[in-house]
Amino acid sequence: MAAIASDNHGLRLIMRYVVLTLIAIIFIFPLVFMVMSSLKPDLQLLRDTSSIRAFLPVGDVSFDNYTAAFNRAPVATFIFNSVLVTGVTVLLSLLFCSLAAFSFVFMNWKGRDVLLSIVLATLIVPFETIAIPLLLLVSKLPWIGFEGFEIGWLNTYRVQVIPWIADGLTIFLFVQFFKDLPSDLIEASRVEGASWWQIYRRVVMPLAGPVIATAAILKFLVMYNQYLWPLIVVQQETYRPVMVGLGYYFQLNPAWGEIMAYLTVITVPVLAFYLVLQRAFIASIASTGVKG
Known part of the structure; x- marks a missing residue:
């Protein structure tokens, strides 16, 4: 037998x-x-x-x-622009969305559930419905940089990064993951006198490897494949990403x-990013012994 x-x-x-x-x-x-x-x-x-x-x-x-x-076409410039914009956006998105999710899950404050519902409701809003209002907004926003004070964000890197830092999907992924963490960890840390920032940085985020890898991959694919928004706000070849550059070959x-x-x-940067995140994802799972 x-x-x-x-x-x-x-x-x-x-x-x-x-x-x-x-x-x-x-x-x-x-x-x-x-x-x-x-x-x-x-x-x-x-x-x-x-x-x-x-x-x-x-x-x-x-x-x-x-x-x-x-x-x-200046292929190297397009790839550099896409990698730069995508990398910066992913890093900032992981930071701010994880902080937002941390406050939604672990901190009690008035209007928390209502605001979370509003954030999640943004998932059903198509980008095309806000593209023109967002364009009008960024074309009038002020900016203080190395070159001094200026009006308007068009034809810059920041106009391709800042509007995409926070999004409902990434916040939702972190919220769902944080809810599954044992509450005893947070309570024990608070009893020992740890601040919220210390709990976020030393307790919660070291355990969040799987959701970080997942959110990073999804955000990377969205940003690297951006076409409509860069096509609207970037007219200078110096700042164009790879998807807009593809149009050069259809003329x-x-x-x-x-x-x-x-x-x-x-496609090479996409595969490289995926392989790096895949290793990090597997390593984080192997090193995490906490179950919700």
Whole structure:
């Protein structure tokens, strides 16, 4: 009986790995197609899409599309802008949204539940409904920087960062995670005389690795794929992100090989960020022994 049970367990394990491998292959197919297509001329690229050759490095393969893509548009500038805007926004969002969630969960103050409901209600408001009012607002806001006092935030990094620092989804994720933490931790810390800031920094946030990684990945994808808002508020090439830069390759006749090369290059930061966060996510789970 033990041998039969062991065989069944081994068979189930093999089937599980087979299914997971097939799912991984399905998800990786678009990436393989994108990379292989970026190495081929347009005519061959379009001809190969009807066969398995689309996923193979066959035919006239070269890096000419990458050279042409970098010559057509300032790709490095677009990637730098997107990485800078996305990285700063993610860091500030994690800080301010986690602080807001901490106050909603652990601190008692008048109107807390009402304000939390309002924050969560913003999740159902489409951005398109507030885009024009927000544009009118940021075009008139003052700013004091290294260059002195100025009016208007258009054609700057701050107009791409500040409106996106706080959002209802990130606050909701932190609120749900904080609610599952044992209340004894907070009560014991308060009894020992710890301030709210010390509890946040030394007790709560060290345990919040999984939600930090989750919120960071979701925020990164939203910010890195921004198109409509940068298209509205940024007219100077110096501040444009990668999604707006994609339009350079659709002028006149689309250059599909260059488009695939451009997409391949701008995907690298996304994959790098995901791999880093994945390791942090696994490490945080392994080091956290607290259960709600």
